[in-house]
Structures are given as C-alpha cells and as structure tokens.
Amino acid sequence: MQNHKIPPASLIFIFGGSGDLNYRKLSPALYNLFIDEWMPEKFGIVGIGRSPYNDEDYRQRLLNGIRQFSRRKEDSYGHWDEFSKHVTYLQMDAEKEGDYQKIAEVVKAKEAEMGEHPNVIFYLSVAPQLMPDIAKKLGALQLCSETSTTRIVIEKPFGHDLKSAHELNQLLMGMFKEEQIYRIDHYLGKESVQNILSLRFANALFEPIWNRHYIDYVQITASETVGVEGRGGYYEQSGALRDMVQNHILQLMCMIAMEAPVSFDANEIRNKKVDVLKAIRKISKEEVNQVAVRGQYGEGWMKGEKVPGYKQEKSVNPNSAVETFAAVKFYIDNWRWQDVPFYVRTGKRMNQKSTSITIQFKTAPSYAFPPEAAETWRANRLTISIQPEMEVKLRFQSKRAGQSMTLSPVDMIFNPKDGENEPEAYETLLLDVMEGNATLFMRADQVEAAWKIVMPILETWESRPPAGFPNYTPDSWGPEDAEALIARDGHNWITMPPVK
C-alpha cells in the first residue's frame, strides 16, 4: 500500500512448506519478487513439514510448482539457481514441542550467516485446527520478544465462527503485539482491488455522486467455474458464506463503502473499514429467508465436460447440507448508504470465473427524450471488474448515429491489459509482510466484526436443513431463489460478458 522499498534482511519459515498453497501460490510469489528484484539482499526461506524431503528434492518440488503456476512461464528458470540457494527444508512435527528447538537453531545459524538480525517471519499455511497450537509453541520459543522484526502470518480461514475467531485473536494477542500479526485476505492484495482506492480517492469525479442520493444499488459477484478441487474436507467445514462472504466479499464491500481515509496509514484504512462493517444492518434470524439464499451444485456439464455434483466430490458427505452458493442482500445504516441495497453472490461451478462490482446509479430525474428513444434507462452504471481482467467500465446513454433520436448504451473502458507484469496478490502481501506494512491485512476487530455480520445467517442455516439440495446445475448462475431475491426489488443480477 505504501510505495515499496527493498525490505530488510528476512528469514521466512513456511509452516505447510510441503502443502498445496505454498506449491501453487507462495513459492511462485516469492520467486517473482526475486525476479523483479524486490527480495531483500539477504534472505532465507525455510519450508516446514513432516514429509521427508532433502533440500534438493524440496527445491525441485517448488520449481515444478513454479513452472505450473507462476504468472511467468518462460522467464522462471533463468534466475532459479540463484534463488534456490536461499531455500531449505526443515522436517519437523509442528505438534511436538521439542521440535521447535530446530527453528531456534536455524534462526541462530542464519543470523550468523547474514551478519545481522533478520526479520523472522512465521507463515502459518496449515489447516486451521493446527494454528492455535503452532502459535502457542512459537510464543514459548521467545523469538517473538523482538517485536519490530518477528511477525506471524495467519492464512484463512481465521476461525470457524465469531467465538473461535475471538479465541484465536485472544491467543495470538497474548503472545504477539497486533503489529506483529498479519491476517491474510488475499483479495486485498489483488491489484484490481487496490485500484478501487485510487479510483475513489485519487479522483474528485466520483465522490460527489458516491452516495444514496445518486446510487440505486450495488452488486458484487464472485463466481467460480471450479468445484471444490480436492479441498472437500476443508469445504465441508466451511461452505460459501464462510469461505467467501465473511472475508473477501465483505472486504470488497468495505472498499466501496468506506469514507475517505486521511492517510494510507494501516490503522487509518482499517478504522475506516471497520466503520463500514459496524454499520452493516444486523440481519435477524427471522429475516434470513428474505435476505439470504443458499445453493448447492448437482452433477451436470461444464463447458462440454461431465462433472460430479458437490455430494459426489472427494471427502464430501454424500448427504451434505453445505452450501456451495450464497447470495445476500445487505444494507449499511449510515448517512452515505442508508437504504441502498448491496446484493452479493458467490458460488462454485458457475457459468464464469468472474469477480465484479457494479454501481448502479439512479435514473435521470426527468428526461425530454421520447419514450421510444431507449429500451432501457439502466445505463448509468460503473462496473469494476476485479478478475479475470482488471477493468473499469462506465456505461452511459449515447445517441445512435442517424436521423432519429435513438439512444443506446455505450461503454467507456479502462483496461490496463498488463497480464504478466501484474503482480499476484501473494507477491504484494509477502512484500508487505517483509516491509512490516499491515495495511492490506485484517486487524483483530475487523475479522470479528465481519463474523458478527454473517453469524445469524450461519446459525439459521445450520439449524434448518436446506430443502431441495442440490438446487443448481453446473455452468449456471446459481439457484432460482437467488434470481427471486433480487427480482423482488425490481432488479436483476448483472453478468459480465465472457473474456475472449
């Protein structure tokens, strides 16, 4: 969030070094930072796991991941030899207290090698149930007393509900200071998400109309074409509301709805976001059916390929009541947003991989054009496309060339199309951790405020088994009830045209 500078010497321990997230995201991100010359002059990366790798095998595994998943497919090999010298593997059982001495030894050896005390970063990329135990054991190591340079990064999910998130916060805060704790929400690292701040606060253009007087409603869609991709065990404990709405989607809502920050200081931005979360209208359990819809995909066809239903996925209960789709209507009770609905939806196995935010402005108060001039007056619309491509599109009415006054909507589009050069979210976030900048990370109160918002929905859904699951087919836009949710207000979901 700040203008980046080369971080100081850093030693990064990745718990879950042999796991999927490190393979697909973290190692490619660190390698891209290295290629782009953002890594510190002195650094070490230590993957941790119980699997028996030697350093060479481990490096080879990571290289395979990089070749498959890095944004740079071609350039990646050229710098590998140099980069890989910084990577080692530490076999240990994170549940065994005695094994933590190995970490203390690595820190000591690296300090001697670097000739200085580096940032020591513990990245917890492990199953959520292991996190409290690892945090406790790291705390007991006493490496954390150096508060300015020791940091702990917590992957999502942060807790399973409000209670467990609060307990995890209490535990972490008993051992680390808030400024040492980096709670990941990878959406905040996306270029297109950060661009929302520049769009809103670096231009005077939008602010005067960015409120209930001019905005009719806001929509956020985060749709995926994939199913649960072998993560059925995790997803069975989660579902779409926990997996996407509690974190990523509420954070996008905060970016759209927050007041202008007076600086880019981490706490200033986070204060402004917490204000939004606290203003989101509490949904009573009696209202849940009116404002929230859940769905689960059945078996079917996806772009010509037969795909299993959610209940047939690996590690999923064949009678599962877990939702793979969620749609919710929120309101924000404050002066800026009173009575403006925010419709959000997310789901797996949907028709497109696409995340977008639509700001629908109100129609002109009065117009002199003949009614036949335009089919629709729904043109005043700003669409912020987060992915697959970053795009900002302003749609407005224009006269069609010809002798009659006929109008049609036209689009003014900003699309940087910078593909390979656009840093991935994890690159930005890892660089921020090394630099000690927590702006794009979740503060304790932010996480808990977000849990408070979704709890009544979760509790209601858990107490009332869904009727008729599965209720949507792969390659669709989710269950019919989601259409009804928005149609009741006279609107419809806006879908992005597929990217060619």
Ligand SMILES: NC(=O)C1=CN([C@@H]2O[C@H](COP(=O)(O)OP(=O)(O)OC[C@H]3O[C@@H](n4cnc5c(N)ncnc54)[C@H](OP(=O)(O)O)[C@@H]3O)[C@@H](O)[C@H]2O)C=CC1
């Ligand atoms: N994968 C993804 O796409 C995403 C993952 N996440 C989050 O990231 C975290 C990791 O997920 P993912 O990588 O998919 O999980 P995996 O199951 O692939 O990896 C789990 C890792 O934990 C290690 N581990 C488990 N038990 C121990 C132990 N006792 N001691 C030491 N290491 C242990 C495993 O190593 P070993 O078996 O060698 O011991 C392995 O490296 C989770 O919190 C997940 O929610 C978040 C977003 C996306």
Ligand SMILES: O=C1O[C@H](COP(=O)(O)O)[C@@H](O)[C@H](O)[C@H]1O
């Ligand atoms: O956090 C998660 O996000 C991914 C979607 O991330 P994206 O960057 O590809 O939009 C989702 O697939 C996963 O279930 C969830 O845990």
